[in-house]
Amino acid sequence: MILIDPPIWPGWNRVWSHLVSDESYEELHAFARKVGIPERGFDRDHYDVPSDKYDEVIAAGATPVPTRDLVRRLIASGLRHRKGT
Structure with missing residues (x-):
């Protein structure tokens, strides 16, 4: 699932x-391409999305969640990549 x-x-x-995926990086990269987020927006395990694209990304299928839930689900998926690791 794609989360924001x-x-x-x-x-x-x-x-x-x-913007993250709790399934795979492949899912995340494909979704980012679909909504026009450039590859340079990828940072270790997530894409940075400017606030002016937030509603568009949700309309395209991302699920809005609180930051705490996003991080929890990213860690549980095994896709969390912390800085320096």
Whole structure:
């Protein structure tokens, strides 16, 4: 399943969401391509999504979840890739 958290993460004069899959990186990359998120937006285990694309990504099929749930499900899937590991 593709999951997205609320756009609360500041950076580069914007706020961002995280887009993940709790199934596979292949699912995540395919979804990102489908909604026009560039590959440069991929960071270890997620895509950074600017707030202006949040509603579009949900309309395309991503499930909105609180950040805590997104992280919990990413860890449970075995796809979590922490910085430095």
